[in-house]
Amino acid sequence: MRAKEVIAAIGVSKSTLYAWIGTGKFPRPVQLPGGGATAWVSTEVSAWMGALVETRDDNPFRAA
Helix, strand or coil, rough: CCCHHHHHCCCCCCCHHHHHHHHHCCCEECCCCCCCECCHHHHHHHHHHHHHHHHHHHHCCCCC
């Protein structure tokens, strides 16, 4: 997934995305062959989103 796709999927700005990467809160992209472009592995993005849902569902104080 390229940056625009990731940003659209998770609903944050580009600066927030890269801030989360810098702090380890979001998976890092991989370097594509040729050295100029990067992309995210879609299964890693999906797993990250799934972990958020699990955290939400495991919270006993969440609103009903």
